[in-house]
Amino acid sequence: MLMKASFTDPWLQTLGLLSALSGNSDAVAVDVAAVAACSGRNEAHLPVMGERFEVQVLVIDRPSQTTATVVWRDATHCSYGDQVWHASRARVAGVCAMSGRAIRPGDAIYKPRPCKPAPLNAGAMILQRVVNEAVLD
Numbered sequence: 001m002l003m004k005a006s007f008t009d010p011w012l013q014t015l016g017l018l019s020a021l022s023g024n025s026d027a028v029a030v031d032v033a034a035v036a037a038c039s040g041r042n043e044a045h046l047p048v049m050g051e052r053f054e055v056q057v058l059v060i061d062r063p064s065q066t067t068a069t070v071v072w073r074d075a076t077h078c079s080y081g082d083q084v085w086h087a088s089r090a091r092v093a094g095v096c097a098m099s100g101r102a103i104r105p106g107d108a109i110y111k112p113r114p115c116k117p118a119p120l121n122a123g124a125m126i127l128q129r130v131v132n133e134a135v136l137d
Helices: 010-021 027-038 128-136
Strands: 055-064 068-072 078-089 108-112
Touching: 055 078, 055 128, 068 108, 108 128
Parallel strands: none
Antiparallel strands: 055 068, 068 078, 078 108
């Protein structure tokens, strides 16, 4: 699978190849690395399973059943104080920005509401159950 992928980011390509060569049997991690590398959004950073990334994500409000107001702080990419995210279904595999859990296509998620220009974290996702748990805390 990795040999057929068209990588645009040499670092993600290196991580994906090292993961594959190390005998890592976690297919989800390899799939997520490939999705992140092939996303075509060089300005957006999608976290890869097992990668440490310093993003602070907090749910501060639930204006409706299908929206959440999120604080997103990433010192290396972007910071949003009150970003509106909406409920959706994952179209691609990914990693939950709050919990680090794997996201599979079809999972119930929240993602940043589309706007122009697109936010730098437009590819980020949070599992719906994680948002619901955050509201209860």
